[in-house]
Amino acid sequence: MVSKKIIDKKPVFLCDICGIGYADKKTAQECEDYCQAHPGSCNPEISKKGVYFPGDFIPLKQK
Ligand SMILES: [Zn+2]
Incomplete structure (x- = not known):
């Protein structure tokens, strides 16, 4: 489930997995669907649209 959080006074939709x-919520949902289907990896096409990255985020796999 995508969760909403206010960061820097802006609403941010978080993928609950990564x-x-x-x-926008749509992209967060896309990310979450991808994360669910591909545990441990993120789709760079989706995550490049990210506006917030958690500090303990595992670096994206380089192709
Ligand atoms: Zn994700």
Whole structure:
């Protein structure tokens, strides 16, 4: 489930699996769907749209 959080006075939608935040709920949901289907990896096409990255985020896999 995507969760909403206010960061820097802006609403950010967080993927509950990887914790990356997005400016819109749709993208966060896409990320979460991807994370669910591919545990331990993130889709760089989606995560590059992220506006918030948690401090303990595992670095994206480089291709
Ligand atoms: Zn995610």
